[in-house]
Amino acid sequence: MTTRSLGQFYPVSSPVHALDPRAKILATAVFVAGLFLIGSTAGLLFVAAALVALVALSRIPAGTFLRLLRPVLFIVALTILFQVLFSREGVTLLEWGFFEVRSGGLRQGFFLALRILLLVSSAGLLTATTAPVALADGIEDLLSPMKRVRFPAHEVAMMMTIALRFIPTLGEEAEKVKGAQAARGADFSEGGPLRRARSLVPVLVPLTVGAFRRADDLAEAMESRGYRGGEGRTRYRELRFRKRDALALGVTLLVLLVGILL
Amino acid sequence: MRLELKDVRHVYAPGTPFEVEALRGVSLAIEPGEVLGIVGGTGSGKSTLVQHMNLLLVPTSGEVLADGVDARSLEKRELRRKVGLVFQFPESALFAPTVEEDVAFAPRQLALGEEEVRERVRESLRALRIWDLAARSPFALSGGEKRRAAIAGVLAMRPEVLILDEPTAGLDPAAREELLALIVNLRQAGISVVLVSHDLDEVAEVADRVCALHEGGVRALGTPAEVFYGEPAQAPATVRVASLLKESKPEIGDPVRFEETLAALKALPGV
Numbered sequence: 026m027t028t029r030s031l032g033q034f035y036p037v038s039s040p041v042h043a044l045d046p047r048a049k050i051l052a053t054a055v056f057v058a059g060l061f062l063i064g065s066t067a068g069l070l071f072v073a074a075a076l077v078a079l080v081a082l083s084r085i086p087a088g089t090f091l092r093l094l095r096p097v098l099f100i101v102a103l104t105i106l107f108q109v110l111f112s113r114e115g116v117t118l119l120e121w122g123f124f125e126v127r128s129g130g131l132r133q134g135f136f137l138a139l140r141i142l143l144l145v146s147s148a149g150l151l152t153a154t155t156a157p158v159a160l161a162d163g164i165e166d167l168l169s170p171m172k173r174v175r176f177p178a179h180e181v182a183m184m185m186t187i188a189l190r191f192i193p194t195l196g197e198e199a200e201k202v203k204g205a206q207a208a209r210g211a212d213f214s215e216g217g218p219l220r221r222a223r224s225l226v227p228v229l230v231p232l233t234v235g236a237f238r239r240a241d242d243l244a245e246a247m248e249s250r251g252y253r254g255g256e257g258r259t260r261y262r263e264l265r266f267r268k269r270d271a272l273a274l275g276v277t278l279l280v281l282l283v284g285i286l287l
Numbered sequence: 288m289r290l291e292l293k294d295v296r297h298v299y300a301p302g303t304p305f306e307v308e309a310l311r312g313v314s315l316a317i318e319p320g321e322v323l324g325i326v327g328g329t330g331s332g333k334s335t336l337v338q339h340m341n342l343l344l345v346p347t348s349g350e351v352l353a354d355g356v357d358a359r360s361l362e363k364r365e366l367r368r369k370v371g372l373v374f375q376f377p378e379s380a381l382f383a384p385t386v387e388e389d390v391a392f393a394p395r396q397l398a399l400g401e402e403e404v405r406e407r408v409r410e411s412l413r414a415l416r417i418w419d420l421a422a423r424s425p426f427a428l429s430g431g432e433k434r435r436a437a438i439a440g441v442l443a444m445r446p447e448v449l450i451l452d453e454p455t456a457g458l459d460p461a462a463r464e465e466l467l468a469l470i471v472n473l474r475q476a477g478i479s480v481v482l483v484s485h486d487l488d489e490v491a492e493v494a495d496r497v498c499a500l501h502e503g504g505v506r507a508l509g510t511p512a513e514v515f516y517g518e519p520a521q522a523p524a525t526v527r528v529a530s531l532l533k534e535s536k537p538e539i540g541d542p543v544r545f546e547e548t549l550a551a552l553k554a555l556p557g558v
Contacts, residue, residue, distance in 0.1 A: 089303075198379075201374060202379065202380045204343050204374060205374045205377060205379075206392075207343060208341060208343060208372040208374070208441065209392055209393035209396065209440060209441060209444070210367060210393050210396030210444065211392075211396060212363075212396075226382065227380075227382045227383075227392065230382035231379055231380050231381065231382050234426065235379055
């Protein structure tokens with residue numbers, strides 16, 4: 026709970042949060058694919074404006090959302106740098122020994138950086154506005170046609186749900202074990218990489234043991250409550266695809282289309 | 288060592304929707320050689336509070352003083368050696384192939400000679416009465432044995448203050464009695480003990496003073512009798528009986544000892 030990073034659910038109520046997870050997953054998939062069809066900077070800027078409006082609608086504070094993007098800033102910076110240094114298009118703007126900065130490189134760097142930011146933002150918006158369980162339910166539904174070819178859609182979704190559910194639990198457990206070992210004088214920030222890796226052994230061993238014990242407990246708890254896999258299983262929260270979900274998908278397609286044409 | 292907390296506040300995850308104020312200005316001192324009991328309901332801030340005593344958690348505001356000196360200015364490892372903290376369910380942090388190795392982990396971090404490390408391991412295992420388990424794998428022990436191995440692992444640093452967070456949770460009555468006896472022994476050896484517990488009876492039995500936490504603040508602080516007499520419905524059975532007897536038997540001590548109360552009861556006419 027101390028660190029917030031890419032892909033963390035932000036629990037507020039908003040029109041975006043309220044959409045059917047299937048609509049959001051589909052819209053995000055279409056959006057990501059569509060980004061690669063947009064060839065002009067103007068098109069990307071138009072789509073970006075639409076995404077900014079959507080973030081505003083989702084009631085996620087701008088600062089929090091921008092913090093979600095921090096992990097990819099390094100890649101974005103690297104992309105711009107490479108484009109600027111190695112592109113040989115357009116007029117020369119600056120020359121410094123072997124290096125020259127050309128207008129084409131700048132334009133191309135900006136274009137690619139924008140595309141990466143849009144990719145990450147759209148995926149980030151999906152996970153920030155959709156509770157992990159709803160996300161897994163949505164994926165299960167979307168994958169269920171593949172059950173005909175014996176694809177275990179329910180089992181995959183259940184595994185995802187469990188994994189997502191236990192990430193914070195494991196995180197807490199790791200904090201606790203680290204605390205307990207720190208109380209015994211362990212120091213995780215001292216020495217070179219090898220020494221630091223070695224200092225993690227007293228944390229990783231109890232964590233692994235704990236994870237297996239937890240898995241056993243969970244399997245037993247599920248079994249004692251009659252879990253038998255996906256066959257004939259109903260849901261506590263039924264997903265309902267409403268008009269507004271269709272509308273959201275329609276608007277996404279429209280925005281992309283305009284972006285591609287621009 | 289005298290450990291003092293001054294107006295300690297702690298806020299988890301500040302600036303997010305998950306923000307929680309776990310401690311709201313706690314002031315409290317642990318006097319040298321005393322047993323301080325900390326009681327309070329789930330979520331009252333007990334575990335957060337004790338993690339401030341060795342600065343595993345740093346207060347959002349307020350300060351922690353060790354013998355009058357700001358604990359933040361001390362070397363962390365030295366502070367954590369002097370203030371030994373045993374977490375709740377400490378057995379979940381056992382990791383070494385043998386109990387002996389696990390208990391040796393903390394003294395090894397102190398850069399002591401091998402002979403000194405062995406000596407401290409022996410001493411701790413004896414204090415916890417698990418000397419015979421030294422060569423066993425900690426993962427193959429019973430719940431109570433694991434708990435004792437984990438406590439030995441902290442005791443091996445020879446702390447001046449030992450903090451036990453719910454040390455008797457989930458133990459059988461015999462193991463619980465042994466742990467309480469250990470606390471009494473440590474106190475006799477001059478080590479201060481902080482005992483966090485849900486079990487008011489055991490706190491009343493061994494603690495010199497009790498601090499009752501409620502929603503992150505100190506609700507009451509004093510001797511077990513002072514703290515518990517005020518709330519008869521929740522007071523430990525021993526304390527309730529003692530408070531009834533006290534009028535005719537002023538010699539009943541404070542802290543209330545079970546044996547004393549029992550003796551006073553037996554001395555009543557017609558019993």
